[in-house]
Amino acid sequence: MHAWPASEVPALPGKGRDLRIHDTSTDGLVTLAPGPVARIYVCGITPYDATHMGHAATYNAFDLVQRVWLDTKRQVHYVQNVTDVDDPLLERAVRDGIDWEGLAERETALFREDMTALRMLPPQHYIGAVEAIPGIVPLVERLRDTGAAYELDGDIYFSVEADPHFGSVSNLDAAAMRLLSAERGGDPDRPGKKNPLDPMLWMAAREGEPSWDGGSLGQGRxxxxxxxxxxxxxHLGMGFDVQGGGSDLAFPHHEMGASHAQTLTGDFPMAKAYVHAGMVALDGEKMSKSKGNLVFVSQLRRDGVDPAAIRLALLAHHYRADWEWTDQVLADAVARLGRWRAAVSRPDGPSAEALVEEIREALANDLDAPAALAAVDRWAARQDTDGGTDIGAPGVVSRAVDSLLGVAL
Structure with a gap:
């Protein structure tokens, strides 16, 4: 599966700072100091509907992580998946009377278009669940053969008790885990499971649903x-730098994934930091496909909204914050974009060297994009009221905003 084209990231003078970021597993800030190549895995979409603002906010957060690392003169090895077969996708295809593969391909293509328009840096490896099946089967077989997994009516479940570190990502108690498991795709009440929290590794073939040859596991997915x-x-190995996604993935998805990997390898932890973006709401409720209360990036683009304004609307909120999308949020972003473009359209202006360092410091401090935006606002205000004599300063600002914030002026 291919990703989307990369926008150019302008090189800036000097060097950025190492990233301090909130790690869910320790509930505190950690300083990440990767080697020459920083490694990040971000969980991708289940492509049964278009990219909404909640998706965009999450991928914007991890795009900033990449930009901070690139500014430290590191390379970035970024991997993202596409869950191109799963219950929600199959259910939507049945509801709409369309082929599930065609639905997945259509919505994945639209996602690529949205990411390109928003100038999100693409992953080096963009992998669908279906194409990953040949690598998944032997992992499930290993877990089963070592006693870390078991069969139940043809399905294979992972035993959470096989991992002594289970629970260390989300740090939730068993009662909270059980509630979230039921809400987020688990089946804690299924009879016969050794532990209600045990997640499914391999689902035996169901009538009318797609399945693949699982070797000794049998047909399934x-x-x-x-x-x-x-x-x-x-693609990354154990101990990669950041595991990322929305806050609703901390449990069960990232918790279970970490336990799978740690049990398979005997190493701990799977990732050095588990980083989670906040949720975006509309009309007082979390924006989600199941609720249908969505604002789509593609629809805003069709309505003529500049993607740079959409990105500024996202950047106006701290990545870990839960916030609400409103017409005013977008109007404020459109106005800000106009002020910034006017400010950099002049041949000279106030010195920009300090501004570049302010943006760097803000982003290195747990991706504080609102502080970075405020710094650019102050420079633009000085340009508007006092001007300046630094020839080329507007160009420096334009390149810095593009390089570090992903906004093309």
Missing amino acids: PGWHIECVAIALD
Whole structure:
């Protein structure tokens, strides 16, 4: 599966700072100091509907992570999956009377278009669950053969008790885990499971649903969590720098994935930091496909909204914050974009060297994009009221905003 084209990231003078970021597993800030190549895995979409603002906010957060690392003169090895077979996708295809593969291909293509328009840097490896199945099957077989997994009516479940570190990502108690498991794709009440929290690794073939040859596992398809584990281990290995996604993935998805990987390898932890973006709401409720309360990036683009304004609307909120999309949020972003473009359209202006360092410091401090935007606002205000004599300063600002914030002026 191919990703989307990369926009150019302008090189800036000097060097950025190492990233301090909130790690869910420790509930505190950690300083990430990767080697020459920083490694990040971000969980991708289940392509049964278009990219909404909640998706965009999440991918914007991890795009900033990449830009901070690139500014430290590191390379970035970024991997993202596409869950191109799963219950929600199959259910939507049945509801709409269309082929599930065609639905997945259509919505994945639209996602690529949205990411390109928003100038999100693409992953080096963009892997679908279906194409990962040959690598998933032997992992499930290993877990089963070592006693870390068991069969139940043809399905294969992972035993969470096989991992002594289970629970260390989300740090939730068993009662909270059980509630979230039921809400987020698990089946804690299924009779016969050794532990209600045990997640499915391999689902035996169901009538009328797609299935693949699982070798000794039989016909079926993979569970959600093992998909990401297989892809991450194949392309990044253990101990990669950041595991990323929305806050609703901390449990069960990232918790279970970490346990799968740690049990398979005997190493701990799967990732050095588990980083989670906040949720975006509309009309007082979390924006989600199941609720249908969505604002789509593609629809805004069709309505003529500049993608740079959409990106500024996202950047106006701290990545870990839960916030609400409103017409005013977008109007404010459109106005800000106009002020910034006017400010950099002049041949000279106030010195920009300090501004570049302010943006760097803000982003290195747990991706504080609102502080970075405020710094650019102050420079633009000085340009508007006092001007300046630094020839080329507007160009420096334009390149910095593009390089570090992904906004083309």
